[in-house]
Amino acid sequence: MxxxxxxxxxxxxxxxxxxxxxxxxxxxxxxxxxxxxxxxxxxxxxxxxxxxxxxxxxxxxxxxxxxxxxxxxxxxxxxxxxxxxxxxxxxxxxxxxxxxxxxxxxxxxxxxxxxxxxxxxxxxxxxxxxxxxxxxxxxxxxxxxxxxxxxxxxxxPCLVALSLPGGPWPAWWAVAGGALLGVAAHLGDVLPDIEADLRAGVRGLPQRLGAARTRLLLPLPLAGATAVLVLGPPGAPGGPAVAVLGGVAVCAVVVTTVCAGPRRGGIWRKGALAGTVLVASADVALLLARGTGVA
CATH class of the missing domain: 1.10.357 (Tetracycline Repressor; domain 2)
Structure with missing residues (x-):
């Protein structure tokens, strides 16, 4: 070499x-x-x-x-x-x-x-x-x-649920919500490095899409994960849950259009990933507040 x-x-x-x-x-x-x-x-x-x-x-x-x-x-x-x-x-x-x-x-x-x-x-x-x-x-x-x-x-969520006595299967919405948050985390983490990755020959999904399309795509798994975690558990969601869903949708748009703009640097460089973590935290807090388990 x-x-x-x-x-x-x-x-x-x-x-x-x-x-x-x-x-x-x-x-x-x-x-x-x-x-x-x-x-x-x-x-x-x-x-x-x-x-x-x-x-x-x-x-x-x-x-x-x-x-x-x-x-x-x-x-x-x-x-x-x-x-x-x-x-x-x-x-x-x-x-x-x-x-x-x-x-x-x-x-x-x-x-x-x-x-x-x-x-x-x-x-x-x-x-x-x-x-x-x-x-x-x-x-x-x-x-x-x-x-x-x-x-x-x-x-x-599979680890959490299956570790319980009797090893119950995790709820489908917990697994689906986790998977969607994972996709969002990937997009948000890679977003600021797409141009450098392309120069290095890395061509994962976000690099193939390009920064502009990745920024537009990122809100979808974020909002989708929240919708699944709000609407999936048994029982009609209350007012706070609906408010969280709306707030998350707004947050998803903000972090991908403002914090993760194409020329952002410094503390904003990882804005999309930080926003994804905030959304995930809100989703988990909502589950805890509702007393909803993942099994």
Missing amino acids: DTTDRPPAPARAPGLPHVWAGLALSCHPGPAAAVTVLVAALAVASGPGTGRQVLVTAAVLTGQLSVGWCNDAYDALRDAEAGRRGKPVARGASDPGTVWAAAFAALALCVVLSIACGAAAGAAHLTGVVAAWAYNLRLKETPLSWLPYAIGFGSL
Whole structure:
């Protein structure tokens, strides 16, 4: 491989604190924390059992960590060539071997913790984690780039429901809502990097659609997920639920037309992804307020 034109990576600062700081920043801490907290809330609301709730939360956290570290380690060269200074591995602040080791260690822990939640629950969750790894290693460059996100997010209510005593199947609307939120998360996450990805030869679904069409598409899975989660559970939705549905629709339009405009940068750069997290948080809060379980 010709490396003569590659900009040299800055020297890494030695010392254990820098290793931990690099790992913390390489795991995609914002999305990992958001997903873990939302699933933990669902686990707590789904029924008693502190041990089960802790296991579910730990399984999701380790799975998210493994996916984030895998992503940054695998994409280190591509990120460096694209000048993504926010990636510790790409800028030389973290050693790729260390990040790979952390990814596999977290994956091993995720396997153990997922199976401890129950065979069916563990299988469902690990299916989502494997799909996420497949995205990192191959599928992100194909028209099926959205599929691992749909599988991964759809598997989370399956983990929560199947971990309950008796292993009840998750409600269809919980799985469908999770899958739609996953598709929205994919579109929102990729949106600010579409042009750089195309230059690097990455041609997933959003890259093939282009930034303008991806921005127009993003509100659909956001609003669709909220509609499913509002209208799917038994019983007519009350006034607050309808208000949330309308508010989410407005939020979806705002984050994709204002925050994620084609020339937005700085704190607005990840506006679409942040908006998607806000919508997901509102959806989960609505379920909790209604006392609706996912099984």
